Amino acid sequence: xxxxxxxxxxxANGQKPDVLFWVGCAGSFDQRAQKVTRSFVKILNxxxxxxxxxxxxxxxxxxxxxxxGNEFVFQMLALQNIEVMxxxxxxxxxxxxxxxxxxxxxxxxxxxxxxKVKHHTQFLQDMIDQGKIKMTEGGSFKGKxxxxxxxxxxxxANEVYEAxxxxxxxxxxxLVEMKSHKxxxxxxxxxxxxxxxxxxHGTMRINDARTAEALDTNANIVATGCPFCSxxxxxxxxxxxxQATVKVFDIAELLAAGQGLETI
Amino acid sequence: xxxxxxSICFLVFVGVAIFFAYRxxxxxxxxxxxxxSEDFSDNKSERFKTMMLxxxxxxxxxxxxxxxxxxxxxxxxxxxxxIELIEIFIDGxxxxxxxxxxxxxxxxxxxxxxxxxxxxxxILSVLTFxxxxxxxxxxxxxxxxxxxxxxxxxxxxxxxxxxxxxxxILITCIxxxxxxxxxANGGKYGFWIxxxxxxxxxxxxxxxxxxxxxxxxxxxxxxxxxxxxYLSYSKHLHIVLAFFNTYYSRLTPKGYIANMPAVTRxxxxxxxxxxxxxxxxxxxxxxxxxxxxxxxxxWKNLLDAYTCTECGRCxxxxxxxxxxxxxSPRKIMMDVRDRMEEVGGIMDAHKGVWQDDGKTLIExxxxxxxxxxxxxxxxxxxxxxPVNISPLDIIMQLRRSLIMEDSNSPNEWNGMFANLENxxxxxxxxxxxxxxxxKE
Ligand code: SF4
Ligand code: SF4
Numbered sequence: 001x002x003x004x005x006x007x008x009x010x011x012a013n014g015q016k017p018d019v020l021f022w023v024g025c026a027g028s029f030d031q032r033a034q035k036v037t038r039s040f041v042k043i044l045n046x047x048x049x050x051x052x053x054x055x056x057x058x059x060x061x062x063x064x065x066x067x068x069g070n071e072f073v074f075q076m077l078a079l080q081n082i083e084v085m086x087x088x089x090x091x092x093x094x095x096x097x098x099x100x101x102x103x104x105x106x107x108x109x110x111x112x113x114x115x116k117v118k119h120h121t122q123f124l125q126d127m128i129d130q131g132k133i134k135m136t137e138g139g140s141f142k143g144k145x146x147x148x149x150x151x152x153x154x155x156x157a158n159e160v161y162e163a164x165x166x167x168x169x170x171x172x173x174x175l176v177e178m179k180s181h182k183x184x185x186x187x188x189x190x191x192x193x194x195x196x197x198x199x200x201h202g203t204m205r206i207n208d209a210r211t212a213e214a215l216d217t218n219a220n221i222v223a224t225g226c227p228f229c230s231x232x233x234x235x236x237x238x239x240x241x242x243q244a245t246v247k248v249f250d251i252a253e254l255l256a257a258g259q260g261l262e263t264i
Numbered sequence: 265x266x267x268x269x270x271s272i273c274f275l276v277f278v279g280v281a282i283f284f285a286y287r288x289x290x291x292x293x294x295x296x297x298x299x300x301s302e303d304f305s306d307n308k309s310e311r312f313k314t315m316m317l318x319x320x321x322x323x324x325x326x327x328x329x330x331x332x333x334x335x336x337x338x339x340x341x342x343x344x345x346x347i348e349l350i351e352i353f354i355d356g357x358x359x360x361x362x363x364x365x366x367x368x369x370x371x372x373x374x375x376x377x378x379x380x381x382x383x384x385x386x387i388l389s390v391l392t393f394x395x396x397x398x399x400x401x402x403x404x405x406x407x408x409x410x411x412x413x414x415x416x417x418x419x420x421x422x423x424x425x426x427x428x429x430x431x432x433i434l435i436t437c438i439x440x441x442x443x444x445x446x447x448a449n450g451g452k453y454g455f456w457i458x459x460x461x462x463x464x465x466x467x468x469x470x471x472x473x474x475x476x477x478x479x480x481x482x483x484x485x486x487x488x489x490x491x492x493x494y495l496s497y498s499k500h501l502h503i504v505l506a507f508f509n510t511y512y513s514r515l516t517p518k519g520y521i522a523n524m525p526a527v528t529r530x531x532x533x534x535x536x537x538x539x540x541x542x543x544x545x546x547x548x549x550x551x552x553x554x555x556x557x558x559x560x561x562x563w564k565n566l567l568d569a570y571t572c573t574e575c576g577r578c579x580x581x582x583x584x585x586x587x588x589x590x591x592s593p594r595k596i597m598m599d600v601r602d603r604m605e606e607v608g609g610i611m612d613a614h615k616g617v618w619q620d621d622g623k624t625l626i627e628x629x630x631x632x633x634x635x636x637x638x639x640x641x642x643x644x645x646x647x648x649x650p651v652n653i654s655p656l657d658i659i660m661q662l663r664r665s666l667i668m669e670d671s672n673s674p675n676e677w678n679g680m681f682a683n684l685e686n687x688x689x690x691x692x693x694x695x696x697x698x699x700x701x702x703k704e
Contacts, residue, residue, distance in 0.1 A: 004702050025689040027701065034701035055699045059688035067641050068677050069554065069663035071524045073684050075531040080688075106520040111528065152642040157519025180581075183647050184327075187583040192641030196690055197676040200638040203588030210583075 002041045006055040007088045017052040019123075020085070020115075022095035022104065025060045026227035032234070033096075033227035039256040040096050040120055046261055047132055051094075057084050063099040066107070068193035075111065078103075082113035092116045094123045096252060098153035098226045099191075105158065119154055121225050121251055125163040128170060136258045141173035146254070147219035148175065149210070149233060150185030151226035159183075164225050167251050171258045173221075178213040186210050190228035211236025215246065222248045267359030274356035274485075281489035288496030291612075292570055295604040299563035304512045311511045314652070319510040324650040328577070334395045338431070341388035342503065345438075348385055352485055362445070365453065383456035386442065389435045390457060396428050396435075410576030413585075415595040420499070420574055427500050434487035440480025448473040502573040506651045509571040512564055513652040518643045521660055526551035554664025556624040558604050561661060568653040569600035578645035578655060584638040591638040593645035593655035599630040600658060626662060633672065636663050 010017055021044065026033040044051050059081050062074035085093075093115045095101050105117040118126075127133045146168055154160045161182045168175055180186045189199065189206030199205055211233055214222045222237070224230045227250070234248045249264060257264045304311075317323045322339065325332040354363045368374035403411045403424065411424070442458035447465035465473060495501050525542060532539040545551060555561045578593040579585050585592050603625050611618050625631055636659055645655045666672040673681070680690045688695050 001702060004699075006699070023698070023701070025691070028698045029689060029691055029693045029701075037701050053699070056696055058698055059695070060684055060690060062684070064680060064690050065684055066521065067660075068673070068680070069660070069665075069667035070673075070677075070681055071527045071553065071664060071668065072531060073681050075523065075527050076535070077684060077688060079528075079531060079535060102517075102519040106517055107523055110523050152640070152644075153519055156643040156647050158517050184581065184644075186586075187640045187642035187644065189583060189640060192639050193677065193680070194640050196680040197637075197674045199587075200584070200589045200591070200634055202584070202638075206583045206587050206640065209587050 002038060003045055004041055005052045006057070007052045007090075008055070008057065010052050011088060016089065018050045019092040019094050020088075020090045021051045021053050022061075022093050022097075022100050023053055023058060024095060024097040024100045024227070026231075027096055028058070030227060030231070032230060033250075036096055036227065036230075036250040036252050039250070039262060040252040042256050042261045043124070043252060043259070046259065047127060054084065059084075061100045061103045061108075063103045064193040064196055066103065067191065068196075078108060078111050078113070082108060082111055085113060085115070090115055092118070094118045094120055096120045096225075096227070096250070098151045098157070099228070102153040102157050119158075119160060119163070119225065121154070121164040121167050122160060124167045124251070124255060128166060133170060133255070133259065135170045135172060136260070137172050139172055139258050139260075140263075141171040141254070141258060144173045144221060145217070145219040146171070146173045146175055146221045146223050147178055147214055147217045148181075148223045148251075149178070149188065149214065149229055150181055151224065151229045152185070152187050152191050154225055155185050156183060164223070164251055167255055168223055171254060176217045176219055178217055180213060186213060188226075188229040188232035190232050195228050195231075205236075207232035207236040208239060211240060215240060215242060220246060221254070222246065223251050223254055224248060225251050271357060271359045277485070278353075278356070278489065281493055285489075285492040285496070288493060291608055292496050292501070294611075294616075295558075295608045296563050296566045296570060298559055298604070298607065299561050299566040300559070302562035302564050304564065307515055310515060311513065314513045314515070315507055315511040318513070318650070318652055319506040322650070324648075324652075327648070334398055337388070337391045337395045339503075341385070341392040344388060345385050347381060348438075349488065352481070355481075356485065362453075379454050382442065382453070386438070386455055386457040389438050393432060393435045396431050400425070400428050410580040413576065413579060413592055413594070415592055415598055416574070416576075420598065423498050423500075424574070426494075427498065430487055430490060430494070434484060434491075437480045437483035437487060441477055441484055442480070444473045444477035444480060448477060499572065499574045502571050502651060505567065505571040506573075509567055510652050512567065514564075514654060514657070518646050521641075521657075524553070524664075526553065552665070553668035554666070555658070555661035556626055556665045556669070558600060558607060558625060560665070561600070561625075561658060565654075565658050565661070566600065566604060568655075568658070569597050569604065571651050572597035572601065572653055573651065574598065575650065577648040577650060578653075581644040581648045583640055583642055583644065589635075589638040590632065591635040593659075596631060596635070596655045596658055597653060600625065603630055626666070631662060633666060636666060637674065639663075 007020065023037055027037040059077045061081065062077035066074035093104055098119060101117055101119040104115060124133065148164055148168060150161065165175065186209065187206060188210050214233060222233055224233065230248055230250055237243050237246050237248060253264055256262050322332060322336060325335055351362065351364045355361060365378050368378050402408050439458055439461055442455050443461035444465060446453055446455060446458050446462035448470055451459055451462060495504065529541045529544060532541050552560055558566060574594060576594050582591065582593050610621055639659045641656060643656060683690055683692050687693060
């Protein structure tokens with residue numbers, strides 16, 4: 001079990017972390033995303049980062065409510081979260097979810113929650129730039145092909161295209177791009193609270209369309225930076241019965257494996 | 265006498281055209297101002313830069329290089345051809361003939377400049393004619409999918425064709441004017457392209473040549489005026505509004521969806537009845553949550569709708585549309601514009617006063633709930649739009665009214681909202697279990 005402190009633990013000891021790790025609902029409850037949360041914590045501990053989580057004091061950021069059109073529920077949650085974080089004097093946040101990242105970065109400030117927010121791939125890029133994470137030449141990814149799926153809320157929404165690719169470059173694998181990528185990246189179908197309802201009537205599912213593009217690259221690994229994208233594309237891969245040869249991993253899992261912190 | 269009559273004809277003709285054009289533009293302005301206020305007065309220098317890059321410099325067009333190049337030909341020729349209008353106006357008002365040419369005839373440098381300018385316009389016109397043919401080909405022969413979606417049936421399709429046909433007539437008139445003028449005057453101007461065409465008129469009666477030259481001249485003027493009046497009824501309006509719309513671009517990250525201050529007030533009072541909040545509307549009325557009709561959208565949303573050129577780049581990248589859903593971001597913009605026209609029509613019929621027609625922008629043959637539901641808020645449409653329109657901003661406001669005003673929400677979403685309220689997660693997990701992931 002990894003060492004994880006909560007903000008409350010730290011405050012009780014008169015301590016303050018350098019950064020708050022915002023786990024998010026998927027990262028807390030979704031089995032697949034929980035694994036990503038643990039991988040990222042392994043990296044944080046490995047790097048000796050002084051971090052904490054909110055644990056039971058964390059509420060959903062309100063993103064699915066807001067994007068569905070329910071501003072009331074969103075603001076209720078946001079104001080609660082802001083109260084909690086401001087009480088702890090939180091200044092920096094890192095999160096493994098682009099939806100949390102976007103809403104904390106862009107929509108919390110006007111409600112009184114002003115923090116420096118990073119997506120975990122940006123955080124990891126910083127670590128690489130500072131030389132704290134080094135390339136693993138000839139590691140377990142040598143000879144593998146990885147394609148990265150841009151999540152809408154990291155990519156177009158906040159124009160973070162390079163950080164995730166930079167992190168993947170540390171793995172010494174071959175990186176290939178899908179037909180639509182970066183600013184033109186195709187949505188996985190989960191955003192705008194679609195994750196929480198059936199799709200409208202159409203000719204195919206959005207995640208199947210995106211998965212087809214990923215499979216067209218012949219990559220062995222589809223890398224993501226979003227728990228919802230991971231679910232959507234994993235479902236797509238299973239739908240095509242390709243799960244034995246094509247794996248979907250979050251960048252945190254890939255990096256943790258690349259650094260020898262875990263095996264995948 | 266003949267010159268006086270022709271001058272009067274010119275002034276009357278241009279005057280009438282400008283009157284109708286003004287009426288059209290005024291209507292567009294009035295309709296845009298039906299929207300609620302939204303502040304875009306900040307960052308003037310960045311706004312100006314965005315306008316220069318995106319509208320003037322066509323930056324976003326170049327994501328599709330071939331289309332961009334073709335469009336750039338038409339665009340630059342459109343701007344440069346206007347130089348010719350200076351002389352047309354002088355000649356029209358004073359009954360002169362190629363006033364500038366004759367004023368500069370004996371000054372070699374200026375004369376050369378004149379010949380160069382007109383010849384350059386001729387070259388651009390030939391290119392533009394070719395592009396117009398290519399554009400018609402692309403629409404009707406290649407049948408590019410983005411031009412053949414359901415929302416393009418009827419008027420939008422006719423509109424697109426009319427613009428291209430007007431353009432072709434205009435160019436034909438330019439060459440009629442120049443080539444017959446060249447032929448009638450022994451080629452003394454030396455225009456590069458009409459000089460070749462003039463060979464074809466050799467041996468024709470000179471009086472007839474002058475008549476054809478006049479037809480070309482008036483035809484050219486007439487087409488410019490037709491465009492001027494037609495603009496405000498057509499998607500072609502983008503040639504004017506693109507500049508305004510890009511100046512008033514949303515400069516925030518695309519992922520940002522503004523919070524609603526009215527909701528902040530209510531929620532703060534709910535969490536703490538003694539909270540310090542901004543005062544509500546002075547008349548004590550309940551604030552509206554989200555948008556149902558054009559009046560509830562902001563003027564910028566409405567400007568967006570009038571700026572839309574119906575190119576369908578947004579729809580071609582929309583994940584919902586790509587997978588066969590009804591949602592098409594272009595249709596959202598077209599519906600908003602159509603509704604504005606409908607509202608404007610009712611106002612015109614009632615001395616400028618709005619009479620409630622019992623309709624809104626949602627359903628009523630406009631935007632359906634099904635379309636609104638299908639959006640993933642992925643911002644692909646916003647990213648693609650060459651003139652910085654945001655269909656998503658409108659979709660979000662309409663969604664809000666569905667949920668918050670009408671409680672019109674799919675059951676799964678109701679469950680999600682309930683979970684969020686009860687246990688602060690979209691799923692039914694207890695907040696107490698938020699740390700369970702630590703144990704493997
Ligand atoms: S934001 Fe909505 S309308 Fe725009 S492209 Fe994405 S799904 Fe389509
Ligand atoms: S919204 Fe923009 S991209 Fe979409 S049709 Fe209109 S102009 Fe084209």
